[in-house]
Amino acid sequence: MKTVFVDVDTQWDFLSPSGALSVPGAAQLVPLFVELNRFAAAQGFPVVSTTDAHGENDPEFRQWPAHCVAGTLGQQKPAGTLLDGRVTLSSTPGARVVAGGWKQVLVEKQELDCFSNPNFGALLGDLSAERFVVYGVVTEYCVRCAALGLLKTGARVELVTDAIQSLDDQAAARMLAEFSASGGVLTDTARVLSV
Numbered sequence: 001m002k003t004v005f006v007d008v009d010t011q012w013d014f015l016s017p018s019g020a021l022s023v024p025g026a027a028q029l030v031p032l033f034v035e036l037n038r039f040a041a042a043q044g045f046p047v048v049s050t051t052d053a054h055g056e057n058d059p060e061f062r063q064w065p066a067h068c069v070a071g072t073l074g075q076q077k078p079a080g081t082l083l084d085g086r087v088t089l090s091s092t093p094g095a096r097v098v099a100g101g102w103k104q105v106l107v108e109k110q111e112l113d114c115f116s117n118p119n120f121g122a123l124l125g126d127l128s129a130e131r132f133v134v135y136g137v138v139t140e141y142c143v144r145c146a147a148l149g150l151l152k153t154g155a156r157v158e159l160v161t162d163a164i165q166s167l168d169d170q171a172a173a174r175m176l177a178e179f180s181a182s183g184g185v186l187t188d189t190a191r192v193l194s195v
Helices: 026-043 120-127 139-151 169-181 189-193
Strands: 003-008 047-052 086-089 104-109 131-137 156-165 185-187
Touching: 003 026, 003 139, 026 047, 026 131, 026 156, 026 189, 104 120, 131 139, 139 156, 139 169, 156 169, 156 189, 169 185
Parallel strands: 003 047, 003 131, 047 104, 086 104, 131 156, 156 185
Antiparallel strands: none
């Protein structure tokens, strides 16, 4: 079964307690994000890492504080989550990365939903995954968009519940119920790594 790991928005502005849009408790998950990405690389599974890459005056900042502005420290991912042999897929219409030849693709986006990158669908088509393993932040926002969107591809989608973090536990519980009811599979890091 062709597997792709999807690392959602594991960037310092969300993970660090001093980040511009800090998610309480997310910093403790960094070792799991590192372990999952390294495991994927060791198994030969591509890692798709969604990343906010905002301009200084992005429309999203009307709803949220400024965060993950391209080129800032807060926009960066922890070094351990980055794999050698990575490429970037910009949100400029028509941008492409050739499937294969890389271990990790950083998918830039300016909105909550990774599917807002107009090139993301083509990437998924090139990858032809039968299974997606999803983790990252924030459960009820960007992780929700990624997980539910990936379910629409018809592939098996597994959500690593000990490697996600929410801002609102009730909203996260609703998201997990919605995901399961839509055919998603809840799992944990130990089970993913035991494959």
